[in-house]
Amino acid sequence: MDYRLSKHNIISQIKNSDEYFIINPLSRNADILDAETAGAIMDGSPPNKEELIEKGYLSIPEEEEKLFRSGYLDFLDSRDEDEVQIFYVPTYTCNFNCTYCYQEGYENEKPSDYKPVIKAFFEYVDSEFAGRRKYITVFGGEPLLPDPTTRAKIELIIEEANKRGLSLAFVTNGYSLESYIPMLKTASVRELQITIDGPADIHNQRRPLHSGKGTFSEVAAGVDAALEAGLPVNLRAVMDKENMPHLPALAELAVERGWTASKLFKTQLGRNYELHYCQENSNKLYDRLSMYEDLYDLIKKHPVVMEFHRPAYSISRFLFDNGEMPEPLYDSCPGCKTEWAFDYSGQIFSCTATVGKPGESLGTFYPEKTLKEDAAAAWQDRDVTSIPECRNCELRLACGGGCASAAKNRNGEINSPDCRPVAGLMSLGLSLYFKEN
Ligand code: SF4
Ligand code: SF4
Incomplete structure (x- = not known):
């Protein structure tokens, strides 16, 4: 079997420690590693292969892709039920x-x-x-x-x-x-x-x-x-x-x-x-x-x-409080999905970041109902599978692509990344919750 290092592994040193962490938001595993093991994994010659396979840190790329896609469908389904x-x-x-x-x-x-x-x-x-x-x-x-x-x-x-x-x-x-x-x-x-x-x-x-x-x-x-x-x-x-x-x-x-x-x-x-x-x-x-x-x-x-x-330090607090990894985050921006904003002038916006901002209106609810379907769809379709930069980013299922409004302000378009420093935050958070606490 052709096992490779997972494209979803996030490895970094824990702040104020000789130890490292590895997390995999797709297989939902997290471990603390000594420096030698972390170094060997990062060099592509990992020890304890069986354990790494079991935890999804080593995987068969096609199998991992299937898991990614089925997780995505579950994510979309559960979002439809969200408040x-x-x-x-x-x-x-x-x-x-x-x-x-x-x-x-x-x-x-x-x-x-x-x-x-x-x-x-x-x-x-x-x-x-x-x-x-x-x-x-x-x-x-x-x-x-x-x-x-x-x-x-x-x-x-x-x-x-x-x-x-x-x-x-x-x-x-x-x-x-x-x-x-x-x-x-x-x-x-x-x-x-x-x-x-x-x-x-x-x-x-x-x-x-x-x-x-x-x-x-x-x-x-x-x-x-x-x-x-x-x-x-x-x-x-x-x-x-x-x-x-x-x-x-x-x-x-x-x-x-x-x-x-x-x-x-x-x-x-x-x-x-x-x-x-x-x-x-x-x-x-x-x-x-x-x-x-x-x-x-x-x-x-x-x-x-x-x-x-x-x-929260990315998912550190969740991991500490729940003893397990959260669900993979395919999207971190609720705008036009589970969040909408309306104002006294009768206009419709995606969220609190855009509400009232000239040029950001997506339609009206008063005096008549209108919706710019294409503009709303651009918000609705944005996630880590649509943003080109996110498609191969190992952080994607912990980051979720960030805020669409911040991305647009910086890059000029919605379907662009708003990167979260996931590894740096985890390094601090795991130190705070698991080492200092
Ligand atoms: S654009 Fe930013 S502020 Fe608006 S819903 Fe998305 S993440 Fe939140
Ligand atoms: S927004 Fe940046 S850090 Fe986040 S998944 Fe996309 S490319 Fe990676």
């Missing part, structure tokens, strides 16, 4: 003046009658997503502004969602959240995503009101009130080199306020990056790997960060 996240933007207006806002350059809207648009949005959801599991995420701008018109819009969205038994998530800056709690309690709230970028002084520098006034105490009070009311909170911190050193202080604060002890509380770290509008000071921005390198060093010095947030 769809439908974003609705009732406004692009915001009361914050965040230093890094990517929507800053978007035009502000003209006042319009929101009622027929919201009704048309729900009718579109009824007809176009019939039979799919789904929920709606209300996004902005800032969707929970304190004025009466915005409150009336949110009330109507809740009413229409409740009629249909749909749950709602809200992506909010949190400033007026406390005053919205009684209204939100009438909805089925899946999650409130609220951003806090650090302890008070750091958050206030980065996320002030337009007047320059700080916002930390109101936002933190909103988190307290939401948890108190039994509403799940997903706290997000948008990271760059300026606030990374302050993450331990934010973690301590979250522990002290009792947030991390709540089952309703979870966190995510976003990366501040140039999405559509150039940022003034782009040398404070991280690339994907350097952010997680700095986070690794920070966690080693301040373990409290892990009480606040356990980073």
